[in-house]
Structures are given as C-alpha cells and as structure tokens.
Amino acid sequence: MTLTEMLPNLKQLNHREKLKAVQFLVNEIAIEESLLDNNKDYPIYSVYDSFEAGDALMKLLEQENAKLETV
Amino acid sequence: MQNSKRFNYQKIDSDLRPSNFLPILPISLSRNDKSIEANGLLDTGSTVNLLPYSLGIELGAIWKDQMILPKLSGNVANYEARGIALQAKISDFKTINLVFAWTQSDDVRLILGQVNFFVEFDVCFFRSQGFFEIKPK
Numbered sequence: 288m289t290l291t292e293m294l295p296n297l298k299q300l301n302h303r304e305k306l307k308a309v310q311f312l313v314n315e316i317a318i319e320e321s322l323l324d325n326n327k328d329y330p331i332y333s334v335y336d337s338f339e340a341g342d343a344l345m346k347l348l349e350q351e352n353a354k355l356e357t358v
Numbered sequence: 359m360q361n362s363k364r365f366n367y368q369k370i371d372s373d374l375r376p377s378n379f380l381p382i383l384p385i386s387l388s389r390n391d392k393s394i395e396a397n398g399l400l401d402t403g404s405t406v407n408l409l410p411y412s413l414g415i416e417l418g419a420i421w422k423d424q425m426i427l428p429k430l431s432g433n434v435a436n437y438e439a440r441g442i443a444l445q446a447k448i449s450d451f452k453t454i455n456l457v458f459a460w461t462q463s464d465d466v467r468l469i470l471g472q473v474n475f476f477v478e479f480d481v482c483f484f485r486s487q488g489f490f491e492i493k494p495k
Contacts, residue, residue: 317377331432332467333403334459339428341405341473344441344457347425348474351443351455 359482362493363449367485368397381483381490383470386447387456389417396468400481400490404471408434409458413468414442419460427459437462451494454478 300308334340367379381400386393394416398407408430414421424440439459446456457474470476483490 330465332399332408332469333401334406334408334430334432334434334469334471335403337405337428337430337459340430340439340441340459343425343427344406344459344473347441347443348455348457351457355455 359480359491359493362480362482362491363451364489364491367488367490379488381485383448383492385468385470387413387417388445388447389419389442392416392418398468398470398475400475400483401469401471402476402481404432404469406430406469406471406473407456407458407475408466408469408471409442409444409460410464410466410468411460411462412464414458414460417444421460421462424460430459430461433466434459434461434463448479448492454494 297305297308365381365383368382370378370380370382382397383400385396385398387396388394394413396413419442421440424442427439427441429435430437430439439461441457442460443455443457445453447453455474456470456478478495479492480495481490481492
C-alpha cells in the first residue's frame with residue numbers, strides 16, 4: 288500500500304488515533320536510524336552494579352550526617 | 359504525589375526523536391562557601407550519584423583529600439573515583455546531604471542514582487506525558 292492510498296484512511300482517524308499514528312511513525316524512524324548507526328559507539332552513563340562504592344558512600348553519608356547532629 | 363514538584367523531560371539536542379528526551383533535574387550543589395547550579399540526570403540504573411571532575415573543582419574540592427572509592431563501572435570504569443559529600447537543594451525542598459562518586463573523567467553527565475538520591479527522594483516518571491515528579495522521602 289502506498290502513502291497516497293493510506294492518506295484517506297488516516298484522515299478518518301479521530302484526534303487521539305492520529306496522535307498515536309504520529310508517535311508510532313516517530314518511534315519507527317528512531318529505530319531505523321539507530322539500526323543505521325550500528326558502527327557508532329554509545330556511552331554507558333550508568334554506574335551500574337557498583338555496590339561496593341555505594342556501600343562506601345553510604346558510610347560517608349552517615350559520617351556527614353553525624354557531624355551535622357553534633358553541631 | 360502529594361507535595362511533589364513536577365519537572366519536564368528535557369531535550370538534549372535539536373533532534374526531536376523520542377530518545378533525545380531525558381529526565382534531567384535542575385539542582386543546586388554547594389560545599390563550604392561555594393555553590394553551583396547544575397543539571398542532574400535521574401538514573402535509576404546507576405548505583406551511585408556521579409560527579410564529573412570539573413564540577414568538584416568548581417566547588418573547591420581537593421582530590422587527594424577525599425576518600426578513595428572502590429572501582430566503578432560503565433564509562434568511568436577506567437578512572438579513579440573519590441567519595442565526596444555535598445549539600446544539595448532542589449526547588450524549594452529542604453537542603454540535604456548527597457554523596458557522590460567524584461570521577462576524574464569529565465566525559466560524563468552529573469548522575470543522580472540510587473545512593474543516595476533515590477534514598478532521599480520518591481520519584482514518579484510519566485514518560486509518556488513528558489514529565490516526572492519528585493518529593494522528599
């Protein structure tokens with residue numbers, strides 16, 4: 288089916304359905320573009336599974352909060 | 359959520375595709391007599407809060423005086439990190455202590471993660487509607 292054939296059907300959608308159609312197309316384009324960028328490096332910002340560092344920071348927080356209580 | 363504040367997802371560049379909108383929170387960080395205005399990425403997948411090197415320097419922190427942290431993961435795995443406590447103010451909520459893994463890298467975002475941002479704040483994400491809400495615990 289071509290776009291020209293689809294347009295009359297799209298016009299018949301209600302407002303909410305038209306918005307959903309737009310969202311669907313934007314998502315499709317995003318997926319297609321990321322597939323085209325297979326060779327690109329993507330940064331991993333999350334400091335995931337760093338539990339030892341998390342424990343150490345919680346101890347630091349306890350010390351800082353204790354300082355505030357003694358002031 | 360009652361008594362919560364609402365913030366919009368922010369566009370991180372000029373491209374309007376959905377992946378370019380992130381939950382970024384304006385936050386004021388201070389240490390002793392210095393303070394900065396910054397934007398932190400709310401990252402539920404991050405174990406810790408993460409402070410880029412230059413922001414720590416702007417706040418007057420001295421690297422060698424801070425506590426050495428165990429090795430981190432992700433983009434900053436190859437950089438040494440130190441622990442640092444900062445005072446944080448968000449909107450008109452009460453100022454609290456947030457602890458950060460201060461990395462030697464500047465190629466990172468300011469991240470607000472599980473320890474201890476999500477310990478201190480309850481957060482609801484409404485991604486489909488483009489906003490999130492937070493309130494102190």
